[in-house]
Amino acid sequence: MIKVLVVDNHPIVTTGFRLLFENHQNIQVIGFVGSGVEIFEFVRRHPVDVIISEIDLPELNGITALRAIKKEHNNIKIIMFSYHPEEIYAISTIKAGASGYVSKTESIEVIEKAIIIANKGDIYLSEKMLKHFKYDDTKKSRGRIYKRLSTREVEVLKLLSSGKKNKEIALELDINEKTVSTYKARLFKKLNVTNLIDLVNQGKQMELT
Numbered sequence: 001m002i003k004v005l006v007v008d009n010h011p012i013v014t015t016g017f018r019l020l021f022e023n024h025q026n027i028q029v030i031g032f033v034g035s036g037v038e039i040f041e042f043v044r045r046h047p048v049d050v051i052i053s054e055i056d057l058p059e060l061n062g063i064t065a066l067r068a069i070k071k072e073h074n075n076i077k078i079i080m081f082s083y084h085p086e087e088i089y090a091i092s093t094i095k096a097g098a099s100g101y102v103s104k105t106e107s108i109e110v111i112e113k114a115i116i117i118a119n120k121g122d123i124y125l126s127e128k129m130l131k132h133f134k135y136d137d138t139k140k141s142r143g144r145i146y147k148r149l150s151t152r153e154v155e156v157l158k159l160l161s162s163g164k165k166n167k168e169i170a171l172e173l174d175i176n177e178k179t180v181s182t183y184k185a186r187l188f189k190k191l192n193v194t195n196l197i198d199l200v201n202q203g204k205q206m207e208l209t
Contacts, residue, residue, distance in 0.1 A: 036060030
């Protein structure tokens with residue numbers, strides 16, 4: 001039986017998982033937590049095979065939590081489950097150690113398949129993303145530019161786009177403000193912008209493409 005922890009702060013999502021897997025033959029949802037910080041206490045007290053986690057979480061975002069959990073519990077497989085465009089976040093989360101990325105628009109069958117694949121030690125990606133990785137085009141689309149960003153740069157851009165200041169970002173990512181400024185400078189260069197407003201707009205446009 002695959003033991004699954006669901007990390008999401010939306011009751012409709014957690015209720016859906018509870019109903020979906022309450023009588024499942026191979027998958028058992030053993031718990032629900034609503035923030036990134038709560039994950040650590042849960043996995044220390046309970047055996048977990050697979051974590052399904054949203055990216056946008058209170059207190060600690062899903063990507064940061066993912067990286068920290070993999071350091072302490074490398075055997076636990078983590079699937080990111082979010083509404084954010086997979087063309088952007090699938091790449092970053094896989095680099096950070098995720099075993100898969102599933103869009104919240106996917107079917108129940110896809111969620112089950114992703115859990116089983118991740119539990120076996122493989123990585124789940126949608127057919128669309130597999131084609132996206134294989135696609136080779138010389139044109140510099142937004143998606144291709146975004147793929148050049150590091151996982152940490154994606155995190156900083158996301159937090160900037162949500163309106164957070166350097167100090168808040170430093171606290172959430174457990175880095176100093178000078179390091180945040182360094183990442184911002186890299187983002188300006190890579191995304192070819194000269195001010196924070198354009199940088200944030202660029203980030204938001206990428207999430208829509």
